[in-house]
Amino acid sequence: MQNLRNNGLISLQDLSKQDILDILAHAKQFKDGMRKNTLDGKVLASCFFEASTRTRLSFESAVARLGGKTIGFADGSSTSQSNKGESFVDTLKMLNCYADGLIMRHPNDGAARLASEVMNIPVINAGDGANQHPTQTLLDLFSIQDSQGQLEDVNLGLMGDLKYSRTIHSLIDSSKLFNMRLFLIATPELRIASEDLHELRRHGISYSFHSTAEEVIERLDCLYLTRLQKERFNGAIEGNYGISLSTLDKAKPNLKILHPLPRLEELPAEIDDTPYAYYFTQAQNGVYVRQALLDIIFGA
Amino acid sequence: MEKKIGMIANGVNIDHIPQGNALNILRYLRLERKYPVGIGLNLPSERMVIKDLVKIENYHLTDEQIKAISVLAPHATFSEIVNYEVVRKFQLTIPEIIEGLVICPNHRCVSHQYRSKFSFTDVSGKTIAHCCYCDHNYDLSEVREFNL
Numbered sequence: 001m002q003n004l005r006n007n008g009l010i011s012l013q014d015l016s017k018q019d020i021l022d023i024l025a026h027a028k029q030f031k032d033g034m035r036k037n038t039l040d041g042k043v044l045a046s047c048f049f050e051a052s053t054r055t056r057l058s059f060e061s062a063v064a065r066l067g068g069k070t071i072g073f074a075d076g077s078s079t080s081q082s083n084k085g086e087s088f089v090d091t092l093k094m095l096n097c098y099a100d101g102l103i104m105r106h107p108n109d110g111a112a113r114l115a116s117e118v119m120n121i122p123v124i125n126a127g128d129g130a131n132q133h134p135t136q137t138l139l140d141l142f143s144i145q146d147s148q149g150q151l152e153d154v155n156l157g158l159m160g161d162l163k164y165s166r167t168i169h170s171l172i173d174s175s176k177l178f179n180m181r182l183f184l185i186a187t188p189e190l191r192i193a194s195e196d197l198h199e200l201r202r203h204g205i206s207y208s209f210h211s212t213a214e215e216v217i218e219r220l221d222c223l224y225l226t227r228l229q230k231e232r233f234n235g236a237i238e239g240n241y242g243i244s245l246s247t248l249d250k251a252k253p254n255l256k257i258l259h260p261l262p263r264l265e266e267l268p269a270e271i272d273d274t275p276y277a278y279y280f281t282q283a284q285n286g287v288y289v290r291q292a293l294l295d296i297i298f299g300a
Numbered sequence: 301m302e303k304k305i306g307m308i309a310n311g312v313n314i315d316h317i318p319q320g321n322a323l324n325i326l327r328y329l330r331l332e333r334k335y336p337v338g339i340g341l342n343l344p345s346e347r348m349v350i351k352d353l354v355k356i357e358n359y360h361l362t363d364e365q366i367k368a369i370s371v372l373a374p375h376a377t378f379s380e381i382v383n384y385e386v387v388r389k390f391q392l393t394i395p396e397i398i399e400g401l402v403i404c405p406n407h408r409c410v411s412h413q414y415r416s417k418f419s420f421t422d423v424s425g426k427t428i429a430h431c432c433y434c435d436h437n438y439d440l441s442e443v444r445e446f447n448l
C-alpha cells in the first residue's frame with residue numbers, strides 16, 4: 001500500500017491481488033459505517049478534461065464524505081489549456097502546486113501515467129481514453145464480492161461489447177486473479193478479442209460462448225451487462241440486444257445483474273424492481289470503494 | 301554473397317541495417333555537410349537477404365546516438381575506425397528504454413502532447429516496442445514514424 005500512498009493509482013496492473021483484496025476490505029468497512037473522516041484539511045483537484053458526470057460525482061461525494069475539499073472542473077472546455085493553448089504538462093505542473101492530490105479524467109490514452117510522472121502529488125486515474133479506469137473495475141469487483149460473499153470461483157456472465165469495452169476488458173483481466181468461470185455472451189461481431197482469449201487459456205480460466213443470456217441464466221451468479229456504443233455500430237446490432245423480465249425466469253436466487261450505467265434499452269426499467277437488480281447498489285458501492293482508495297492514499 | 305564496402309581511414313561503419321532504414325539514420329544524425337557519407341541501399345546480404353549500409357568518414361557517435369540507432373536499425377553491426385584500424389565492432393543491442401524517438405502509432409496516445417517513451421523486449425525473433433503511456437505493443441519492424 002506504500003506504493004499507492006506515493007504514486008496514487010494509475011492502472012490495475014500496478015496492484016497485486018492482495019492490494020486489490022485490501023482495498024475491497026477497506027471499502028467494506030466504509031459500507032458498514034466502521035470508518036470515519038480522514039481527509040480533514042486536504043484539498044483534492046478533481047479535473048475532468050472530458051466530461052463524465054457519474055464518475056466525477058462519485059469521486060466528489062467520496063471526498064466530501066471523508067471531510068476533504070475538491071477544486072477543479074467538470075469538462076476540459078473551460079480550462080486555459082483549451083482557451084489559451086497552455087500545454088497539458090503545464091496545466092499539471094500548476095495543479096501540482098494547488099492540491100494534495102489529483103483525480104483526473106482525460107480523453108487521451110496514457111494521460112494518467114504522464115501526470116504521475118510530472119507531478120509530485122499522487123494521481124488517481126478516473127479514466128484515460130480507452131486505456132484504464134481502475135476504480136470502475138475495483139467497484140465492479142467489490143460488487144461481485146459483496147453480493148456473492150466471495151470473488152473466487154464465481155460464475156460471471158459478461159454480455160455486450162466484449163471486443164472493445166474497456167470495462168469488460170478489465171473484468172476479463174481480473175477474472176484471472178480470482179479464477180472466475182466466464183460465460184461470454186455476445187454477437188459474433190462483438191466476441192472477445194483473440195489476445196484476451198489467449199490470456200484466459202494461458203491462465204487456465206474456464207469460459208464458454210453464448211449468443212443470448214437465456215442460454216446460461218440458470219448457471220450465473222452475476223450477469224454483467226454493458227451498453228453498446230451506438231457510434232460504433234450505426235444501429236446494426238442494437239435491435240435484438242439486451243434482456244427482459246422473461247430472461248430471468250430460470251435465474252438462480254442469488255443472481256445479481258450489474259451494469260456500469262448509463263443504460264439504454266438493453267436493460268429495461270421493469271427489471272429494477274426485481275431482487276436481481278443490483279446496478280444502483282453497484283453505483284453506490286463506487287462511493288465506498290473511492291472512499292477506501294482516497295483514505296488509503298491521502299488519509300491521516 | 302556479402303557485399304563489402306571500401307575501407308575508410310577514420311569514422312564509423314553501420315552494416316546490416318534493415319532495408320529502408322539507412323536514410324532514417326542519416327536523417328536522425330543531421331550531419332553537417334563536411335562529412336563524407338557512403339550509403340548502400342538494397343544490398344544483398346547472407347544474414348538478412350537484403351540490407352542497407354552507412355559509412356561516415358571523420359565522424360564518431362556518442363553513446364546517445366548509438367542508442368537511438370539501435371532502435372532505428374535493430375541488430376545492425378557497428379564498427380568504429382581510427383587510422384584504418386577497427387577499434388571497436390559490435391552488434392547493436394536494443395536499449396531497454398528510449399525517450400522521444402519513436403512516435404506512438406496510437407493517435408489517441410498522450411505522448412503526442414509531450415514526449416514518447418518506449419521499452420523493448422525481444423520475443424521469438426521479433427522486437428516488441430511497448431509504449432510506456434498508452435501500454436500498446438507493436439512489432440518494432442512495423443513502426444514507421446520516428447522523431448528524426
Ligand SMILES: [Zn+2]
Pocket residue numbers: 110404405406409410411431432433434435436
Ligand atoms: Zn502510446
